[in-house]
Amino acid sequence: MNLHHNDNGWFTEFDLDDRSAFSLEIRERVFCEQSPYQKIEVYDTVNYGKLMVIDGFIMLSSKDNFIYHEMMAHPVLFTHPNPQRVAIIGGGDCGTLREVLKHPEVQQVTQIDIDEVVTQAAEQYFPELCASNKDPRANLLYVDGIEWIKASEAGSLDVIIIDSTDPIGPGEVLYTADFYQACCSALADNGLFIQQSESPIAHMPLIRNMHHRLLEGGFSQPRTLFFPQPVYPTGWWSAAMSAKQALPLDFRQADVARKSFATQYYNEAIHQAALAQPAFFQEALGIPAV
Amino acid sequence: MNLHHNDNGWFTEFDLDDRSAFSLEIRERVFCEQSPYQKIEVYDTVNYGKLMVIDGFIMLSSKDNFIYHEMMAHPVLFTHPNPQRVAIIGGGDCGTLREVLKHPEVQQVTQIDIDEVVTQAAEQYFPELCASNKDPRANLLYVDGIEWIKASEAGSLDVIIIDSTDPIGPGEVLYTADFYQACCSALADNGLFIQQSESPIAHMPLIRNMHHRLLEGGFSQPRTLFFPQPVYPTGWWSAAMSAKQALPLDFRQADVARKSFATQYYNEAIHQAALAQPAFFQEALGIPAV
Numbered sequence: 349m350n351l352h353h354n355d356n357g358w359f360t361e362f363d364l365d366d367r368s369a370f371s372l373e374i375r376e377r378v379f380c381e382q383s384p385y386q387k388i389e390v391y392d393t394v395n396y397g398k399l400m401v402i403d404g405f406i407m408l409s410s411k412d413n414f415i416y417h418e419m420m421a422h423p424v425l426f427t428h429p430n431p432q433r434v435a436i437i438g439g440g441d442c443g444t445l446r447e448v449l450k451h452p453e454v455q456q457v458t459q460i461d462i463d464e465v466v467t468q469a470a471e472q473y474f475p476e477l478c479a480s481n482k483d484p485r486a487n488l489l490y491v492d493g494i495e496w497i498k499a500s501e502a503g504s505l506d507v508i509i510i511d512s513t514d515p516i517g518p519g520e521v522l523y524t525a526d527f528y529q530a531c532c533s534a535l536a537d538n539g540l541f542i543q544q545s546e547s548p549i550a551h552m553p554l555i556r557n558m559h560h561r562l563l564e565g566g567f568s569q570p571r572t573l574f575f576p577q578p579v580y581p582t583g584w585w586s587a588a589m590s591a592k593q594a595l596p597l598d599f600r601q602a603d604v605a606r607k608s609f610a611t612q613y614y615n616e617a618i619h620q621a622a623l624a625q626p627a628f629f630q631e632a633l634g635i636p637a638v
Numbered sequence: 639m640n641l642h643h644n645d646n647g648w649f650t651e652f653d654l655d656d657r658s659a660f661s662l663e664i665r666e667r668v669f670c671e672q673s674p675y676q677k678i679e680v681y682d683t684v685n686y687g688k689l690m691v692i693d694g695f696i697m698l699s700s701k702d703n704f705i706y707h708e709m710m711a712h713p714v715l716f717t718h719p720n721p722q723r724v725a726i727i728g729g730g731d732c733g734t735l736r737e738v739l740k741h742p743e744v745q746q747v748t749q750i751d752i753d754e755v756v757t758q759a760a761e762q763y764f765p766e767l768c769a770s771n772k773d774p775r776a777n778l779l780y781v782d783g784i785e786w787i788k789a790s791e792a793g794s795l796d797v798i799i800i801d802s803t804d805p806i807g808p809g810e811v812l813y814t815a816d817f818y819q820a821c822c823s824a825l826a827d828n829g830l831f832i833q834q835s836e837s838p839i840a841h842m843p844l845i846r847n848m849h850h851r852l853l854e855g856g857f858s859q860p861r862t863l864f865f866p867q868p869v870y871p872t873g874w875w876s877a878a879m880s881a882k883q884a885l886p887l888d889f890r891q892a893d894v895a896r897k898s899f900a901t902q903y904y905n906e907a908i909h910q911a912a913l914a915q916p917a918f919f920q921e922a923l924g925i926p927a928v
Contacts, residue, residue, distance in 0.1 A: 358659065367685035368868070369648065371659035395657035412839060414918075549702060549868060576866060576874035578658070578839060583873010584866035612918045621914035624907035627900075628704075 359391055359399065361406050363581040366550040370406070370581065372396050379473060383465035386517075390473045396579065398473045400441065402466070402513060406579045410474065413443055416544075416585065417477075418614040419575045420511055421447035423622060424542040424589055425454070427599045431506045432456070435534070437493035437522065439511035440466030443477040445486060448509070450609040457486050460497075464490040494527055500534040508535060510543035515554060523558055528565025535592040541567060542589045547582040548574060552632050558588060559633065568594050572629070573622040575613070649681050649689065651696050653871040656840040660696070660871065662686050669763060673755035676807075680763045686869065688763045690731065692756070692803060696869045700764065703733055706834075706875065707767075708904040709865045710801055711737035713912060714832040714879055715744070717889045721796045722746070725824070727783035727812065729801035730756030733767040735776060738799070740899040747776050750787075754780040784817055790824040798825060800833035805844060813848055818855025825882040831857060832879045837872040838864060842922050848878060849923065858884050862919070863912040865903070 360371040372393045379390035391399040397410025408416070421444050425431045432455040434448050440461030448457050461467065467488065471478045480486060489496065497508070508531050513519035521527060522543070531541055541562075545555050555572070562570050567590040577585040589595065604616040650661040662683045669680035681689040687700025698706070711734050715721045722745045724738050730751030738747050751757065757778065761768045770776060779786065787798075798821050803809035811817060812833070821831055831852075835845050845862070852860050857880040867875040879885065894906040 360659075360661070367663040367683070369650075369659075369661035369663075371650070371652075371661065373657040373659075393657070415916075549866070574866075576839070576864075576872070578872040578874060582866070582868040584868060610917075613916045615914075615917050615920075617914035618916055621911035624905075624911035626903045626908055627905050628902045630905075 359393075359401070361401075361404065361581075363550065366547070366581050368550075368581060370579065372399060372409070372579070374399070379469050381465050381469070383463050385463045388463075388465050388469055390469055399579070400469065400474070403517065405514060407513070408441055408443065408474070409579045412578045413441075413477070414612040415575055416577050417443035417447050418611050419573060419622060420444045420509055420542060420544065420587060421450075422604075422611065422614045423573055423599065423619050424507055424509065424540050425451050426604050426619065427589070427596055428507055428540045429538065429596075429600070431540075433505050434458070434507045434509065435460065435497070435500075435505050436509045436511055437461075437497065438513065438519070439509065440464075441470040441474060441477050442467060442481055443474070444509060444511045446477055446480045449480040449483050449485060452608065455485060458489060458496075459486065460489045460491060460493040462490060462492055494521055494530065497527070497530045497534050502533050503536045505534050506536055506539055508539070508541045510541075512544065514546065515558070523561060525561045525564035528562050528567055532566040532592050537593055539592045540589065540595070541591065542573075542587050545572065545586045545588040547580065547584055548572070548586045548626070548629055549584055550582045555586065555588070556633060562588065562590050567591065571595055571623065572625065574624070574626070575622055649683075649691065651691075651694065651871070653840065656837070656871050658840075658871060660869065662689060662699070662869070664689070669759050671755050671759070673753050675753045678753075678755050678759055680759055689869070690759060690764070693807065695804060697803070698731055698733065698764070699869045702868045703731075703767070704902040705865055706867050707733035707737050708901050709863060709912065710734045710799055710832060710834065710877060711740075712894075712901065712904045713863055713889065713909050714797055714799065714830050715741050716894050716909065717879070717886055718797055718830045719828065719886075719890070721830075723795050724748070724797045724799065725750065725787070725790075725795050726799045726801055727751075727787065728803065728809070729799070730754075731760040731764060731767055732757060732771055733764070734799060734801045736767055736770045739770040739773050739775060742898065745775060748779060748786075749776065750779045750781060750783040752780060752782055784811055784820065787817070787820045787824050792823050793826045793829075795824050796826055796829055798829070798831045800831075802834065804836065805848070813851060815851045815854035818852050818857055822856040822882050827883055829882045830879065830885070831881065832863075832877050835862065835876045835878040837870065837874055838862070838876045838916070838919055839874055840872045845876065845878070846923060852878065852880050857881065861885055861913065862915065864914070864916070865912055
């Protein structure tokens, strides 16, 4: 549930599970469109650059989206031995797509976001995120992601990234065992999967439920990555990484150390750090203590 | 600079550097006292337990203070080879004190907070944080921390923890080269120092300045620890750790693995993870990339 107001020059998102709210000072709303799926707004903020809001929920800001997008792309791609065929479900702002395309091994990325208006708004207000949209390896589709995954040839993908809205409303179906099963089938035997999994301190029941659904859908025991994300509730976010068979214990550290592209947040130490499981989190999920 | 309001059942802290704000839904204000030094308030919140506010700035909540207090205590204590004599400057809520006293090597902890009202409010509204105040190794003083450090015998401390308010207002003097020099002198040759250093994404100029002042005061090159803290601006926080001579490259990992006490956030992997430096942070401080 969510309410928002933008009076007095501030945009506020209320998290009514967490009973907290986050606000950014804004100059003006520069975009507002009701698509067939959702209401998309863009605000010009005082210190966070542009801010995209969907149905009242903050999606990203120019200032801090680099953390989220890098962490949705690089850890999973550097864990896979040779990621050539990638699908991004959601991700219409194209920030994850841009990060994925930095990997020279990647031969094809299909981004499937149902709502073309999100990408249109991103192209206009977050052009830096859309810098690689014309890469010949990129294929942008505006269709239903679940249907697309279900129609995919079995074993045809190396990595699936679910860069979706929260698991309420339109995003909800992307957190079901049925969807996970379709993802598993579309992945090659050594295929990997990652999905954003909300705040470790505010949304633990959701994370626990999501892990159960992943296992039910045929995935291996998921592993959670942790990273900061100031514009999301509690400022602390997570993603669940899983595998069709078994998650590699390590990642391609040597390749990270000599990567040919720049990052703003991610590096070898940050990859390792993101995998550290806090004590309370291990306990809540029943993971043996380190 | 800071403004706050608590109308409509919400308490809001505005960060007017970051042009952002964080709000918690509250039931009522249960404590308000203007001490000789500052205005101290405690609110009963809907989902974060009690909330202590000083001069309009959020200090801590029952729900998430464990992260901050554990990270101010355990990494520095497990980095020192044998921390026996500890001083905490500030820390009047006694949460850091409680964590420090979990270490069996510690023989004496002096907590020096100028304002006894903070501790009185903590004893009433955060009794769990004050659980170790009567430990015979604990010595609670309500005097000026700078004067106390300056009057300390040279080489008489193993670890100094600065658990202070923000570097504006009364806390400002705790971020000067003059103060750091006095800390250096009070530390034994293998002595270690840690101080909270604000948000890595919102307060980079402050962190850079603080590192310069530490070096000026005679400390070794500081190393930053990163951790989440939902109730602080951006939800992402840091602390700077430094040494009178040189920071050990490693910490007592075996001792962490077999530690005799429970923690909610901290563990061996989290200690390692907190030391990972994000790419933008390394660049801003001129640290060689990993």
